[in-house]
Amino acid sequence: MLPNEGVKARALRVALLVVAALVIAAPAARADDGVIIDVSGAKRGRYPIAVPVAVDSDGAAAAEVASIASFDLGVAGYFKVLDPASFLADLGTEKLGIDPPKWKDVGAYGVIKYRVVTAGDKVELEARLYEVSKGTSAVLTKTYKGTKGDLRKLTHAWCNEVVKYYTGEYGFFGSRLTYVAKKRGASTVMVADFDGANPYSVTRNTSVNMLPAWSPGGGSIAFTSYMRNNPDLYVVGAGGGRPKKVASYKGMNTGASWSPDGSKLAVTLSKDGNPDIYVISASDGAILTRITDNKAIDTSPAWSPDGSSIAFVSDREGGPQIFVAPAGGGAAKRVSKNGSYNTTPSWSPAKGARVLAYTTRDGGAYDIVTIDLATGTMTRITQSAGSNEEPSWSPNGRAIAFARTGGGGSGIYIASADGQGTAVKVLTGSVTGIDWGPAPKP
Amino acid sequence: MSLTGSALHTYSGLGTALVVALVGVGTWRAQACSAEASDEKKKDPYADMEVIEASLAMKAPAEVVQPQKQFRQPDPVKPEGVSRDADAKPVERPKDEAKDNIDIDKVLNKNRDDDDDELPVGPATMPVVGAFDGSDEGWGDETKGDPFLGALKSDLMRAWEFPEILSEVGTPIGCIHIEPDGTIPEIKLDVASGNSELDDSVERALKGLKKKRDEDPRPVPAYLVPKTRKWICYRMKV
Numbered sequence: 001m002l003p004n005e006g007v008k009a010r011a012l013r014v015a016l017l018v019v020a021a022l023v024i025a026a027p028a029a030r031a032d033d034g035v036i037i038d039v040s041g042a043k044r045g046r047y048p049i050a051v052p053v054a055v056d057s058d059g060a061a062a063a064e065v066a067s068i069a070s071f072d073l074g075v076a077g078y079f080k081v082l083d084p085a086s087f088l089a090d091l092g093t094e095k096l097g098i099d100p101p102k103w104k105d106v107g108a109y110g111v112i113k114y115r116v117v118t119a120g121d122k123v124e125l126e127a128r129l130y131e132v133s134k135g136t137s138a139v140l141t142k143t144y145k146g147t148k149g150d151l152r153k154l155t156h157a158w159c160n161e162v163v164k165y166y167t168g169e170y171g172f173f174g175s176r177l178t179y180v181a182k183k184r185g186a187s188t189v190m191v192a193d194f195d196g197a198n199p200y201s202v203t204r205n206t207s208v209n210m211l212p213a214w215s216p217g218g219g220s221i222a223f224t225s226y227m228r229n230n231p232d233l234y235v236v237g238a239g240g241g242r243p244k245k246v247a248s249y250k251g252m253n254t255g256a257s258w259s260p261d262g263s264k265l266a267v268t269l270s271k272d273g274n275p276d277i278y279v280i281s282a283s284d285g286a287i288l289t290r291i292t293d294n295k296a297i298d299t300s301p302a303w304s305p306d307g308s309s310i311a312f313v314s315d316r317e318g319g320p321q322i323f324v325a326p327a328g329g330g331a332a333k334r335v336s337k338n339g340s341y342n343t344t345p346s347w348s349p350a351k352g353a354r355v356l357a358y359t360t361r362d363g364g365a366y367d368i369v370t371i372d373l374a375t376g377t378m379t380r381i382t383q384s385a386g387s388n389e390e391p392s393w394s395p396n397g398r399a400i401a402f403a404r405t406g407g408g409g410s411g412i413y414i415a416s417a418d419g420q421g422t423a424v425k426v427l428t429g430s431v432t433g434i435d436w437g438p439a440p441k442p
Numbered sequence: 443m444s445l446t447g448s449a450l451h452t453y454s455g456l457g458t459a460l461v462v463a464l465v466g467v468g469t470w471r472a473q474a475c476s477a478e479a480s481d482e483k484k485k486d487p488y489a490d491m492e493v494i495e496a497s498l499a500m501k502a503p504a505e506v507v508q509p510q511k512q513f514r515q516p517d518p519v520k521p522e523g524v525s526r527d528a529d530a531k532p533v534e535r536p537k538d539e540a541k542d543n544i545d546i547d548k549v550l551n552k553n554r555d556d557d558d559d560e561l562p563v564g565p566a567t568m569p570v571v572g573a574f575d576g577s578d579e580g581w582g583d584e585t586k587g588d589p590f591l592g593a594l595k596s597d598l599m600r601a602w603e604f605p606e607i608l609s610e611v612g613t614p615i616g617c618i619h620i621e622p623d624g625t626i627p628e629i630k631l632d633v634a635s636g637n638s639e640l641d642d643s644v645e646r647a648l649k650g651l652k653k654k655r656d657e658d659p660r661p662v663p664a665y666l667v668p669k670t671r672k673w674i675c676y677r678m679k680v
Contacts, residue, residue, distance in 0.1 A: 006449050035591070035593060035669055035670075035672070035673075035674045036615070036675045036676075036677060037591065037674070037675070037676050037677070037680070038676075038679070039595060039599060039602075039677070039678050040675050040678070041599065041680075042602045042603060042604040042643065042647075042677040042678070042680045043599075043602065043603045043604070044604060044605070044606040044680075045603050045604075045605060045606065046605060046606065046607070047605035047606070047607050064486065078606070104646070107607055107646075109608075109639065109642070124638065131638075132642065133639050133641070133642035134638055135640040162473070166607045166608075167607060174453070295443075320574045367598075378448070403485065
């Protein structure tokens with residue numbers, strides 16, 4: 001080894017030691033700087049998002065987009081839509097961009113910006129999503145084209161993309177509800193957008209029609225009608241048309257619930273004099289399985305999304321309670337534990353969930369509650385606001401629609417399935433038998 | 443028909459005689475009967491009274507009362523250990539030798555429910571008040587440690603919100619510099635987590651704390667002033 005090389009090697013070793021000492025000493029130096037306190041448990045709330053009305057767009061169309069998007073995100077169960085009155089940003093200067101500090105100052109984590117351009121009957125919607133913490137670059141950009149009549153649909157599509165960006169799954173915007181509207185003695189099966197827009201009649205008869213249920217694909221609706229003087233079961237296309245009679249056994253043919261594959265229906269039949277739960281063929285009504293066989297009244301079947309179970313209402317233990325039985329037949333187990341009156345079970349479609357929503361009598365009124373069958377945890381969805389009945393889950397299991405009478409006016413309301421926030425009225429009128437249809441195809 | 447004066451006198455005399463005769467006969471008869479009766483009374487003074495059962499005659503109507511419990515006279519208590527014979531020796535009870543040799547643990551084990559071992563029976567060791575965690579104040583989540591720093595931490599936590607749908611990965615460190623008068627002139631995100639939303643939430647929380655304490659400052663206690671001249675840092679885990 002040359003002398004120079006020895007000096008160099010020694011110098012290198014000293015340098016390494018110095019660096020190592022600095023690295024080791026760094027945390028100690030930080031600790032010496034002051035006090036370090038461990039904290040944990042941030043409040044986990046909804047995502048604050050701003051949806052300002054676009055300024056460089058067709059005024060009416062821009063306002064409509066902001067209104068639809070604010071509503072969608074507000075009922076999605078994930079977001080807190082901020083009050084536009086609090087916005088500090090100069091929207092005219094920002095146009096499609098954002099000035100992050102201005103939005104941070106009003107508490108926004110996300111900002112939606114868009115531009116609507118109309119030309120004759122054509123409309124183009126360019127939308128952007130910003131995350132304030134990520135600066136001035138949009139994290140999601142989409143452009144939609146259609147007619148002016150499509151603006152609502154295009155906005156729903158954009159909001160579904162926003163939900164997917166955060167959660168990995170599309171929202172339920174653009175899905176539809178079926179329900180029975182009572183008017184002048186007749187009960188008509190109706191279909192409307194989930195937000196109450198675009199309602200139309202599915203049945204044309206003037207008889208009593210009830211308990212509509214979407215097929216899994218959303219193409220058909222099963223319902224019970226007295227149009228031939230007996231409560232028979234029919235299936236009709238979601239767009240209307242001539243209903244096809246599926247089951248007309250003596251007595252009741254009611255409360256249809258589709259199997260997940262759409263080939264079977266769980267129904268209540270009273271052909272032997274006493275209402276019991278049966279599984280019948282969705283095509284010809286042939287009885288496939290008898291689920292219950294007892295002297296009690298068994299009704300309101302609901303097929304679980306995984307196809308394994310059927311929930312129903314039975315008064316076999318006194319008052320009406322919710323029971324769950326294997327879809328292939330077998331012993332039923334009572335799952336509702338609260339109160340003396342529980343009806344209209346509805347399964348959450350959320351993946352992996354075994355959660356039921358149902359109507360429970362609470363004092364003189366009815367309210368909606370959910371119960372997690374795995375843990376027994378109950379969540380109250382409505383309280384002290386009219387009488388609430390017949391819950392039905394959104395396609396992603398984040399919201400629940402139900403019928404309310406009193407307390408803000410009769411109609412269909414949507415509430416978050418986690419029990420937080422206030423229910424939002426989406427349709428006014430005397431309605432029953434609500435069933436929330438499948439998610440729209442992206 | 444009309445009567446003359448002599449005829450009237452004749453009829454009047456006959457009538458008077460008839461009345462006197464009737465009254466006289468009646469009086470005589472009554473006296474005769476009275477005499478007979480008097481003779482009989484001398485024989486049985488109660489002969490004219492109705493004869494009934496004496497017990498019935500003496501029975502008073504029962505008073506209406508609440509149903510009464512039938513009490514039984516208690517059995518006489520025989521005194522024990524006391525002899526009426528002053529010379530008798532007191533009775534000696536046989537000594538229960540087994541009781542003196544009871545193995546308490548054996549009895550407890552015999553009657554022990556295995557589940558008992560799983561029941562919480564309190565802390566294994568009681569904390570030494572004011573000392574077990576180095577605090578002079580308390581050990582509850584809300585009260586342990588220094589009260590001034592605890593209140594500061596509470597205000598920070600109230601200002602810290604992190605949306606549920608965002609990823610919580612990371613542990614940023616945020617620091618404040620607090621003046622003796624309680625105002626906060628400086629805040630900083632000292633160590634970023636790399637999770638921009640999380641770091642952003644910490645900055646917002648620090649801002650919220652600064653705003654609150656600037657508007658409503660609480661002076662730093664004298665004993666803490668030397669420590670608070672440096673940064674007070676929070677290692678923040680969602």
